[in-house]
Amino acid sequence: MRVDLATSFEEALRIKAERSDVVPVAGGTDLLVHWPDAHALQERDWLDLSALTELSHIHFEPDTVVLGALATYWDVIQDQRFRALPLLPAAAATVGSLQIQTRGTWAGNIANASPAADGVPALMVYDAEVQLASTSGRRSVPLADFYHGYKQLEARPEELIESIRVPLRPHDFENFTKVGSRAAQAITKVGMAVAHSAAGWRIVANSMAPTVRRCRTLERLVESGGTVDSPDGLLSAIRADVNPIDDIRSTAAYRERVFSRLLYQTLLPACSSFS
């Protein structure tokens, strides 16, 4: 196990360009789980990003919030400016415990690409963009287009996440719901984030597909004003958008049933087409 301790982001990008198979690490809250048994990871070479204070910023610009790649859940939870984006602290507060929230980063949640990620749906529902960097340049990718399949990222091997940009828009409806085995310290069985702004409805599901997924069929259904008079009225749209599986935490049938009911109950007070 070789570890490169990056002292600047440019140095980190050079290392990633030369050896794209290094494991980038910031908070480590996923990578270090059951570490003594993580033999495959211990064989890899690592790139430590944790000292790059240039990436730990949170900037509120007039119409955008910029989260540096080292911004943590706790940074957002304790920063009252995030009342403007309340689903971010709400989601952050459901991730592990305080000791995880002080270490885990939003960018790490994106890069780790768990379908059960809790930070990702909150970012995606606000139309966040991922700022990718490499030695050959910078580019921006909508988070909703960032995943091609299970753990398949839009990012190229030589790229690192530099920051996340979240548009600041007035929302008249916002909801984040997480269903786990218990209220705290649980991995999501069924999750969703829902928001409405001048940009329209956004509906994002987690633990319902191989990736966190924006549910465009459901969004169109809600936008269209088509009548929905029961949770089952959402099922065909849900089946077009997501494909939950049976796994150690839950079953596909439970997930679909709970998701349809939660989404119906969430939208009922907000949509006149729901009855």
Place this chain on the structure above:
Amino acid sequence: MTDSRIEISFTLNRRPVTLRVDPRSRLLDLLRYDLGLPGTKEGCGEGECGACTVHLDGVPVNSCLVPAWQVRDRAVLTIEDTAEAAVERMLDAGTTQCGACTPGVVMTARWLEANPRLLERFSARHLMAGNLCRCTGYDGIIDGIEIPVPDREEA
């Protein structure tokens, strides 16, 4: 076999330390096995139980999830730094039975006591939720935290 150890310097319990660490060591291993500070306990090893809680640059973290080399140039505080009175208070509150969770509980409680304004926005129970206790329950833990309550004298 080549020596792949990494030299790091950091502040441990207010004193500077420099040593070479195995790249595979976690902060928890560094404290217990390299530095001989066994007060920090390993519970679950997956960031659930909080028994290994220490302060890293002033905030509680699970030392089982921190690679040792990540503490370079940072400040670490462990249970060994804790004043006896703070531990006594926890013991008096009936917090400890088997004791495995206690060092972590005390470290989170110390941070809470040092940042009492957090309690205007978050409950002590919520902030302590990352420290699991399977013996005594949580009422004693909350009772053992010394929280400044402005109204206490008037009540």
